[in-house]
Amino acid sequence: MSKTTKYLKDYFKLLKFVTPQKANLVLASIFMAISTIFDGVSLGMLVPILDRVLTPGKIIAPRGLPPFLSGFVAKLNSLPPLVILKGMLIVIPTLIIVKGVFFFFQSYLMNVVAQAAMREVKDRLYAKLQDLSLDFYSKKRAGELISRITTDVGFIANAISFGLSDVILHSMQLVVFTFMTLYLRWDLTLIALGTAPFFIWPVVSIGKRVKKLSRATQEKMADLNTLLAETIQGAYIVKVFCREDYELKRFKDINYHYYKFNLSSVKRMTFLTPFTEFAGSIGAIAILWIVGKDVISGVMSFGFFAVYMAALLQMMKPFKKLSAAHVINQQAIAASNRIYDILNEEPRIKEMGNAKDIREFKEKITFENVWFKYDSDYVLSEINLEVKRGETIAIVGYSGAGKTSLVGLLPRLYDPQRGRILIDGVDTKEFKLKPLRSMIAVVSQEMVLFNSTVRDNIGYGREGASEAEIIEAAKKAYAYDFIEKLPRGFDTVIGDRGFRLSGGERQRVAIARAILKDAPILILDEATSSLDSKSEKVVQEAFYNLLAGNRTAFIIAHRLSTVQKADKILVLDKGRIVEAGSHALLLSGDTLYKKLHEMQFRA
Numbered sequence: 001m002s003k004t005t006k007y008l009k010d011y012f013k014l015l016k017f018v019t020p021q022k023a024n025l026v027l028a029s030i031f032m033a034i035s036t037i038f039d040g041v042s043l044g045m046l047v048p049i050l051d052r053v054l055t056p057g058k059i060i061a062p063r064g065l066p067p068f069l070s071g072f073v074a075k076l077n078s079l080p081p082l083v084i085l086k087g088m089l090i091v092i093p094t095l096i097i098v099k100g101v102f103f104f105f106q107s108y109l110m111n112v113v114a115q116a117a118m119r120e121v122k123d124r125l126y127a128k129l130q131d132l133s134l135d136f137y138s139k140k141r142a143g144e145l146i147s148r149i150t151t152d153v154g155f156i157a158n159a160i161s162f163g164l165s166d167v168i169l170h171s172m173q174l175v176v177f178t179f180m181t182l183y184l185r186w187d188l189t190l191i192a193l194g195t196a197p198f199f200i201w202p203v204v205s206i207g208k209r210v211k212k213l214s215r216a217t218q219e220k221m222a223d224l225n226t227l228l229a230e231t232i233q234g235a236y237i238v239k240v241f242c243r244e245d246y247e248l249k250r251f252k253d254i255n256y257h258y259y260k261f262n263l264s265s266v267k268r269m270t271f272l273t274p275f276t277e278f279a280g281s282i283g284a285i286a287i288l289w290i291v292g293k294d295v296i297s298g299v300m301s302f303g304f305f306a307v308y309m310a311a312l313l314q315m316m317k318p319f320k321k322l323s324a325a326h327v328i329n330q331q332a333i334a335a336s337n338r339i340y341d342i343l344n345e346e347p348r349i350k351e352m353g354n355a356k357d358i359r360e361f362k363e364k365i366t367f368e369n370v371w372f373k374y375d376s377d378y379v380l381s382e383i384n385l386e387v388k389r390g391e392t393i394a395i396v397g398y399s400g401a402g403k404t405s406l407v408g409l410l411p412r413l414y415d416p417q418r419g420r421i422l423i424d425g426v427d428t429k430e431f432k433l434k435p436l437r438s439m440i441a442v443v444s445q446e447m448v449l450f451n452s453t454v455r456d457n458i459g460y461g462r463e464g465a466s467e468a469e470i471i472e473a474a475k476k477a478y479a480y481d482f483i484e485k486l487p488r489g490f491d492t493v494i495g496d497r498g499f500r501l502s503g504g505e506r507q508r509v510a511i512a513r514a515i516l517k518d519a520p521i522l523i524l525d526e527a528t529s530s531l532d533s534k535s536e537k538v539v540q541e542a543f544y545n546l547l548a549g550n551r552t553a554f555i556i557a558h559r560l561s562t563v564q565k566a567d568k569i570l571v572l573d574k575g576r577i578v579e580a581g582s583h584a585l586l587l588s589g590d591t592l593y594k595k596l597h598e599m600q601f602r603a
Helices: 003-044 046-053 066-080 079-132 134-137 142-193 196-233 235-240 244-297 303-344 403-408 434-439 454-459 468-474 480-484 504-517 531-547 583-587 590-601
Strands: 364-373 380-388 392-397 418-423 442-444 522-525 550-555 567-574 576-581
Touching: 003 142, 003 303, 046 079, 046 303, 066 504, 079 142, 079 550, 142 196, 142 504, 196 244, 196 303, 196 442, 235 244, 235 392, 303 504, 380 403, 380 550, 380 576, 392 590, 403 522, 403 531, 434 442, 442 504, 454 468, 454 504, 468 504, 504 522, 522 576, 522 583, 576 590, 583 590
Parallel strands: 392 550, 392 567, 442 522, 522 550
Antiparallel strands: 364 380, 364 418, 567 576
């Protein structure tokens, strides 16, 4: 594939973002065409002003004119200069007003197209991010993804509102003014067009470099967004470890490289203007010499000379504008390719074409010879497990044993590479994703709360939950009392990631959210890890009262005191279930569970 073909392919792929706004784009193009015609007519008004009003001469065309123009010129030559001047005082303002109206609508509509495209791309990107599997996020930085939706989309909007607008408008102007100059003096116009390579070569060369610099600039912006997200969310750690100077140095280093890449792009883009003006002036000087002699010898009137030179300069102007548009488009293409990298990403977790809309769990959950890995090494091996409805299963083991990975397979956050997970005999891969996940409530060790009210965070557990249901969930999670003491109770905004609450309070809000969901299957991943002894005890009681309603629970716990009442305890080691049984049974033998228990309670 040639470089030109690739450029056109990438550019038309960029223009696909405009497709929903094609009606507005066509209408804007029509207004541009009309506005361009008025540009030519306005330029033609110079002829009677210069030849009949400002100089007492006749209008002399350099060659034969079409009949309707010949008659019009003859009429102008017969009128007194004062009559023509009065007419011009009416015609010129009218032309300016009409042209201004069309210019307004063309500019407004192009901005509508650009803003609508930007909104559409952001919507598509965010929808895609919601659709992608969890493994995608483990490989991408949050700041990088934010940069796609903000900075990259901005480049595309700029390419549409300015780049595409310039391509359409100035291409039309190039046609109109080239026609005018060819009609007046085709030989000289061809000489002027011969300077085109002097415009095209640097534009193409600089455009390629700007595209590379643009990609590097966007990558640095992603680095900046990532650093900002990390240090703002981790402000507590930064301060207690006195790392402000270190983080400032990191930020300055990335920001400096961002500045240098930007400056390199600006330098190359700015170079185009003086270079193209110089190249154009060389041809203009030669043409001025030739046409000037025609005026002196009477072959062409001064008015037509002025129109020709003005049209020639106007013909050169689109070259300059199209050069700048090309550079803007190169930046946008680099951004567009980055956006398409996400839009073309396929989620690993997909629904089957005939997926089942099953919303009930009646009998049992079965893990059949399940093997799972994130990358190269298996983190779970030969997992065979059967859990009946209403049972509470505790999962314990050293850190990194695969506990969280095991429960993450149940709602299909990931799929095993080998084996099956069945609910009531049906492979979870045959379920529709939303009905499957609606049967599972999760309280994870990572307490994800939103910068909203306590009510909104608890109500996130079930859409449309009533006030009474939210309050009841808070009471069952032993969160009601501290919520009522907050400045605005349930209407208190808790800050980013629940920053205004203590660790235990955040955990209890998350537990209330899971309780409100009222799902038949619960996953409690270190759900009491942030609670003090007193809170831990009451929340444990709340959990066991909740589980009495024939719910099935998977409890991952580091504190073995929280799992003693479980129906079955699984001990994981290096991704395998090495022991299973009740608390009493596992303590009665020489077991890993007993060693873990002794390590915790030795003191």
